Amino acid sequence: MKAEAPAGQIDRLKDLYDLHVLDTDPEDKFEDVVKLASQICGMPISLVSLVSDDRQWFKASVGMEAPETPIEQAICAHAILEDDFLEITDTRVDSRTHDNPLVTGPDNLRFYAGAVLRTSRGNPIGTLCVLDTKPNELTELQRETLRVLARQVMAQLELRRALREAEVLRREVDHRVKNSLQSVSAMTRMQARSVKSEEAREALDLTRRRIETVALLHQQLYSAQDGNHVAVDDFLPRVAQLLQNSVPDRISIDCKVDQVTLTAAHAAALGVIVNEFTANSVKHGFGEDQSGTISFDLHREAPDLAILTCQDTGTGLSDTKPATPGMGLRIIDASAHQLGGSSQIESTGEGLRVTIRIPLDPAADATISDQRVASRANG
Missing domain, CATH: 3.30.450.40 (GAF domain)
Structure with missing residues (x-):
């Protein structure tokens, strides 16, 4: 029956x-x-x-x-x-x-x-x-x-x-945060155009770049299948492109990144490093009419270690400059420690170079790699 x-x-x-x-x-x-x-x-x-x-x-x-x-x-x-x-x-x-x-x-x-x-x-x-x-x-x-x-x-x-519902909520939060930050960035850009003080304009431009980097991070998180990790080989070149759009035309930014995965917090710290190094190079490394290159190279040294090299072709740190690093370099060092690594700052004959050792989680990297393969197969 x-x-x-x-x-x-x-x-x-x-x-x-x-x-x-x-x-x-x-x-x-x-x-x-x-x-x-x-x-x-x-x-x-x-x-x-x-x-x-x-x-x-x-x-x-x-x-x-x-x-x-x-x-x-x-x-x-x-x-x-x-x-x-x-x-x-x-x-x-x-x-x-x-x-x-x-x-x-x-x-x-x-x-x-x-x-x-x-x-x-x-x-x-x-x-x-x-x-x-x-x-x-x-x-x-x-x-x-x-x-x-x-x-x-x-x-x-x-x-x-419950996990699916939490993921939907997280994605919605990332989406809204990204949109809100983009609005703040637009307002900061307009404010920078209206101020007369060069120092204030530089401060607003730096603030805007930081905001745009965080907005980009939330965009990456919104798009990611794993909302806790970010594919740095996608994230960092996008940050570099944002920076390229905001620096003088005489300065070019190069970015090379191996396939690396970081947590959202570590990816944010990486974004801070790239932002601060660029701001420091533009302000102190190049003269008013001097052209040059700022480069970022993130390569995998071992399954559990990546090396980030930030370098410019500017003047470097001369003997006439203060012995202690400025605020930007101190922020870079603090961000390197947030990554669980260490930084080495040196002035070379070809400019300033900062080398940062970044511990990796191979298991998280394998998870993101599997998701990429599945995404391509479904696509």
Whole structure:
């Protein structure tokens, strides 16, 4: 006998689809649950069964080869009409199952017990169930074990939903922050054009570049599949392009970056370093009419180490300049420590050079690399 649709079927199905679990690949954490349920209950078959409008689909299974059955054959469709549990000791004599093809046919399912999978919104979406090919009966301990395991299944599914919702919220925050910072940057640019003091104009321009770098970082985070990490080989060249648009035409900015991944906080520190080095070079390294180049080279020295070299072709640090670094170079040194590394500042015969050692997390880099491959494959 086909089960009646539960009350609130539309909301129930919406809740089920919102979990994004139907037709997903097998996973060990769910397979382990059905194996444990089968062993504890002494049953040859155990399923994590999700009941849709036209079928029941098995997220995990032991002893059942078919990945799903039509809704007309779904004993779990009867179970979700119960408060939390359904046990049928002999399916051949129960009016709900006596004519079910899974009972009358070669599968010969004679016993069923299922704990209802109920979402945090109160909707029954399926069961964790065990089945046997002969009449049977569970002990109270076995019933309670099924209930506990069913709650663990739902805890996993609800956690995934919460993480997806948090990711959507994070992306929205990054998007709004980026837009807000771009508005502030535009206002700062207009303010810089109106001030008469050259010193004030320089300060506003530096502030604007910092704001634009942070806005770009949030844009990268908004676009990233992993919102905690940034692909620096995409981020840093974009920062360099922003800087190129704001420095005098006589100064060019070069940027070479290996495939490297950093956390959002470390990428922000890297942006500060590039901004401060550029501002320092433009202000102190080049004369009023002097042309030259500012270059940034980030290369992977080892799986867990990257080296950033910031260099200009300016005048460097002369003997007449203060022995202690200026504010910009002190900010660079502080940012290097924020990266967990160290900085070396030296004046060469060809200008100023800052070398920074940056520790890397190879595992995070591998995750971003896998996501890139998947993105290209899907694209």
